[in-house]
Amino acid sequence: MTDFAAKARELMPQLTEDLIELTKIPSIAFPNHPKEEVRRAHDHLVELLRGAGVTDIDSLDLPDTSPVIMGHIPAPPDAPTVLLYGHYDVQPSGDESLWESPPFEPTRIDGGAIRGRGVADCKSNLIAHIGALRAWDGRPPVGVRIVFEGQEEYGSAFDDFPPQKPELFAADAMVIADMGNVRPGEPTLTVALRGAADLVVEVRTLKKAIHSGEFGGAAPDALLTLMHALSTLHDSNGDVAVNGLRRDPWNGTSYSDKEFAELAGMLPGMPQLGSGPIGERLWHGPSITVIGLDAPAVDTAASAVVPYARAAISLRVHPEQDVKEGQRALVTHLEKLRPFGIELTVTPGDAGAGFAAPTGGPAYTAMQKSMRKAWGNTPVEMASGGSIPLVNALSKAAPNAEILMLGAEDGHCGLHAPNERVLLDEIEKVVIAEATFFAEFAAGFTASLFLDTMGVPPCRATTDPTATPTPQSSRPPRP
Template sequence: MTNSDQLKRDVAELMPDVLARLEDLVRIPSIAFPGFDPAPVHEMGAAVVDLFAAAGVAGVKLLDVPDGYPCVYADIPGPDGSPTVLLYAHYDVQPAPESQNWTSEPFEPTTKDDGRIYGRGAADDKSGLVIHYGTLKMLGDELPCSLKILVEGEEETISHLEAFVEANPELFHADAYVIADIGPQRVGRPGLTTALRGDVACTITVRTLANPVHSGMFGGAAPDALTAMIRILDTLHDENGDTSIPGVDSSRWEGADMDEEVYREGSSILPGVDFLGTGSLSDRIWAKPSVTVLGMDLPNTAEASNVLLPEVTAKLSMRIVPGSDGDGQLEALMAHLRAQRPWNCEVEVAKVKVGHAFAVDASHPAVVAAEAALEEAYGAPVENIGSGASIPLVASLKKVSPDAAILLWGAEDTAQSRIHASDESVDPAEIERMITAQTLFIRNVASVGTR
């Protein structure tokens, strides 16, 4: 029996404990969005401290993050002169409103007939927390390298952690960062994410009238703010559905192909509905920009009355291509919006956030070692894939340690996890494989060298 065979047996024996801890974490509704009860978020932070203490980590603690929720932190020394690996995940989750129509209670973990565990955060990103827990249990007291733990409490909303990390670089310096907040295309197919689209966001407010007026008496000459907003938003895409904004970058994907069957399953596109855009499917979701209207301040249909609206505000998010400048891309979007003034309406555009895009240096020795660990754990070739997701902290970590490797992996498979949506779930087998892969990587990282 090889060392990896024994490791797989040990991980399998640990899995009942791992899954029980995951279920306990899912029960805590740690929604860090403004307007939600902060108590469960603080409860979750304390639970994460307890989780890693149970894994044998001495000195794990909460660090206050100015203006935000605390992060969980630990610094675990290894052999003198050994490299340092930082393990990252986040403990906050997306809301689970009734309008999403869950088929089970979102904060009561439910194992269904397919063997997956359903619940808000089961995949994103409490699976990452228990992957780290299982890894630490497998490593035990004899660490081959130094480890740090960083768990964020507001990744899903406007984070304050980036500024805190950049202001305290000595706490977060590492030779490799392991970001367990993503996953493969499909269960059983190992994936290493080598590029992230960034996420920039803004609001646009359109004003046409001083106050609401009767649509019958004044409609036809007085402009309605919603109609003006619709005309503005229509300029963001061309006739093919491609995002088409002057100054916004586009590119092509050179890695593994996006599996169309996986994409259709994961995206829940209705039968007969066409894909947006042009180019390969991989280009469209990993290497081209994509702008989305996230929300709009409007009367709902039950409350709608016969009036022209004087003012409408929309929030927009744009995914930007790896290698592009986030600040410049947001400014291009905002400049385009400001220039759209149907009927000389008033237009006000305001910045919300910039989440920078990122591309991995696939030649870094630690990244090569990670691929080898994945292949050994899964028994299958590794796919280098992209992601439309954004993890803003990555840019800050690269500022702290410019030469460090960034490893983006986890248990959140594209096909079925449905993160941020109803019936979010995770496959326990993916957690098990990722504990094995991450343990193999850390055991071997001391021998691969850093630069």
């Protein structure tokens, strides 16, 4: 096996320059942003992939969707195939006055880091994939499928596409590099993603606004009615108080109270919502957030009883709870309410399923070993309160593939926020881990094939689709 630590050190100067050039491209796939910039990032990555040894490259074009880069390196005889995923679109920069340097002028900063929009989420992970291929001179001991998405941040037709063409995504393992470490220097595998659903609740009580002095005290106030309804969603501790939403203990790694307060930007003395361990609240239970409110603005408010109010609600559910079931539970809770005897109108919105990855399979074990070699520490498990809709679609397209979620981001990188940054050392470690994983997984796969021929019961998930992997935490394996 190659000394991948030395190889990664040798590759990092060029990988860093490649990351800087890629980050300069404002590849924002949101409406009202130039599509040409997204295409420019696409074309730049295609050239980088060709230089890394991927000669079979195509683009998947779907309606109203930025092109998906699809690449393939055939597997050597009796070797497994690994799918490498990342996305090349980025979030808008937001208020640029909050940035310490222009968001699309990547800037080296103290601590061996680069600052810029999308430098962590997710362009660093694309560069890490390319680095792992370069470490093998484009000839890894596994087959490789490239899936570099161009519209992950906004959502697209690609979210549900993979099951329609499963042959394009056939693999024995998938490295979903859109995550990262819980904190710098602590190798982390993300093993669960909460599901997400939206809904709108509204109330109309009057034909029009009326004088609060003449009518207030008896006329039904729509805003007051809505506030009473929203106040029932949590108990006095701030825990979700809606029946039918699942919450389980979390035994993986987590943040300390102080660390979480710093990451969230909590004001001094501000308490956290809810009770119990932070990991359980963030990753293994529900959350309900009021993300928008239609009501008269304070600065222009009139002395009038409000006739109409509306709120947008974001629901996150346990990774293994049916997200539609969770959404129905919240809808039912609100529809049963009659604040002051007034009926609410509740409209369900989009819903994206959560995901819980089986652990303990051969790919998972190989990645744990590879990450331990790269960082020198035993990997930990964490989950994410966010969601990656495509993960479920990929799992449906290749149901026997093990899904490994990791990356060069870290809990302190500021993704989606001003002054997003990535640590170059984390990119280097991901390159080492992924390049090592190719060798470890190939060796284990070959050994498993040999045992098959000797009549020994297989241990590979890809050999026996009904085999149940051994979980490495308290979570049951995904059905």
